[in-house]
Amino acid sequence: MTQPAAPLPTAASGKLTPRELRGLVAILVSIALAVLDTAIANTALPTIAADLNASPAASVWIINAYQLAAVATLLPFAALGGIIGHRKVFLSGIILFVVASGLCALAWSLPTLTVARVLQGVGASAIMSVNAALIGLIFPPERMGRGLGLNALVVGTCFAAGPTIASLVLSVANWPWLFAINLPLGLFALTFAWSSLPTSPPKAVVFDRLTAVLNVITFGALIFALSQAAQLGSMSSVVIALAVFLIAGALMLRREVGHPAPMFPLDLLKRPMFALSTLTAFCSFATQGLAFVSLPFFFETTLGRDPIQTGFLMTPWSIVVALIAPMAGRLSDTYPPGLLGGIGLAILSAGMVSLAIMPADLSATGIVIRMIICGIGFGFFQAPNQKALMTSAPRERSSGASGTIAMARLIGQATGAALVALSFGMSGTHGPVLALSIGAGFAAVGSVASALRLVARNA
Template sequence: MAAIMIAVALATLDTAIANTALPSIAADLNATPAASVWVINAYQLAMVATLLPFAALGGILGHRRVYIGGVTLFIAASVVCALAWSLPSLAAARVLQGIGASAIMSVNTALISAIFPIQRLGRGVGLNALVVGVSFALGPTVASVILSFGTWPWLFAVNLPIGLLALGIARGALPQTPRSQHAFDRVAALLNVVAFAALIFALGEGAQRAPLAESLAAAAVFVVAFGLLLWRERGHPAPMLPVDLFRRPMFALSTLTAICSFAAQGLAFVSLPFYFQHVLGRGQVETGFLLTPWSVVVALMAPIAGRLSDRYPPGLLGGVGLAVMSAGMASLALMPANPSSLEIGIRMCICGAGFGFFQSPNLKALMASAPRERSGGASGVIATARLLGQATGAALVALSFGLAGSHGPGLALALGAGFAGVAAIASGLRLVMPAVKH
């Protein structure tokens, strides 16, 4: 678990650091706020496009080998990010970093499932959510401290010692997992990469209000590649895109809940740094500390919610948590013109409490509603849903900036409240779904 959690912390810390430092990166590289969102989008595009192929590869080669390869690539790409000299070069390096993070996250939950028995899986995913929350909490603070003493390239350099520690522990500690007997379908993997990369690109270009032809072309590529992928994998016993799992209502609703909730989180964490600095006039260091309460409360709530998920239905826990998160984001969008730090902190704590109460039960619901032998595919769907949501949120932030200018962050937060509300409804619907027995 130590080996797994260090890598999760590595990928999460990097996301939180990049979100917090986005205004500084944009200013230093002479990029507009909307264009700088590609520092986030490039990372997420690479992850979304490769998660399911890596999950399938983990089932064939072993989750341990995919994890170690991902950590190695992530370390190397972090060095390239630190040496970037322009927005395009940084975005390209972030693509490589995203591929490494994808390999890590695609097998993360499957490895946890291999360690914990199903009746205690809630505790395992609760620990995972705790580490994610702590990493998100540390991210803004680490970014603020580093930026107070140095420049943004050092934000990526901090990945090197953490990555080497994760790699050292993983080589001797990670468990071997059963391997599938079927071969890796390279054609399906290519179609998956093309489909999801085109989807994220279409979202990004549409949000940037680029020429309509570009967005439509990317959307058309997605539709064609996705259709070919479904045709290619029809009848496969363990498809790379596990459409068979979506025939299970609990799995489908849990996935929808995850996408909407992480879209709400993405809208918040990409827009709030600009809101605090450009609208409220707060400094870089103060921005980091203002973002911290959300993640601290997530970290505190995650293990509690994980234990409760072993006793109470995830639909109830997730519905309550996401309703609280929706109310918290609405309160952020409706803040007075000159709020105090305490007023901001209380609202951030409300959002964090709601999100932390949802996350662990939803992870358990997804893993428990899939057959044990399909844990790799379920793990890939979990990570894909999270990143599709975050990428959608980041794209909508860019669209909000384009449509509303200086009022863009407020519009983004209002959209986030709406997404959290939809997620709460989807979570509540699971209360009427029958449990799946294995």
């Protein structure tokens, strides 16, 4: 297999060439694996802990290790992609992810699995940091919404369907197969990606290793603080982690003053359209995190549903996202993302309110309707918002914009999970209702932020 020398232009007919189509398939399969491995471990955690003779508190590091590694290295990988090329970072990420998945499947103890999950998180981070930038190289600007719509479909459905997929795998196989199934899919994606991904020219910019280290410390400390809060850890560990986050973050920002392409995209966040799109993404994914962590408790403890029924009741959200996201992507090529995102998040907010106030004796049909409303709202916002982020940044800063998309998603989801724990601590059995109400508030704020982009766009 030979490495392509330059990106191929999209066919004049407006359709993707065979090579571009193979590259797009490789990107979507890889991002599906990265997102799924964020979600499936949650479902399998009790089984894995029992098999490895690990305590529940210690086994949480199976999840934390992946999240910490992924978030902490996202922006450094995005910056590296802008220097050496998105393709090289993406291919390296797939290779590391596949190798780490094999190590996870072969792990014989909690420490070995945790180390393998760290490597897996780093590989996933490399994939997620540049995937939107690569899609931007495949699709011309006037059709980028279609490509990002497919990306949004994969991200939304995989995160939502992760627990269901994990349950299906565990019903017929033991937990190592949750990671082993990544091997053939990852090799398939690598084969397509190697010969088909577009290349971007390298830049004569030096990669700042010290800034990268400060970035890892900054966001690693933030995710650790959120994880400790979500798991009701000690207050001292949360406070110390937040202090490290603030100090390391301040040093990182000070070091990057005047940099033409800062690793933390402060230059992009000074652009109103980009800043509002980032806020919109954070709010929407915080809403999703609040919903998908709290709803299983709500369905089982408040509504008295069993785990199988809960799985089916959670499914409509992901199905509707899969149906709506491509359509929203196409619409974003014609209508302003601020309008589409504002409508979508307003619908999502209404759906979250309807879930929070539903009676305990509500029928399954009534619950499904409410989940469909949420899925419509979430699916309608995501692709237009990603397009707004990519198109509001200069083309030479596509790596920074791509990394910001993934960062806003992961930090939003982690914030949502931490707020669910806070809701449970404050309201006990009424915690799920409080969490859903907070989620409705986040979606409402996101809707307003999205609508403000109409003004920013005109300005």
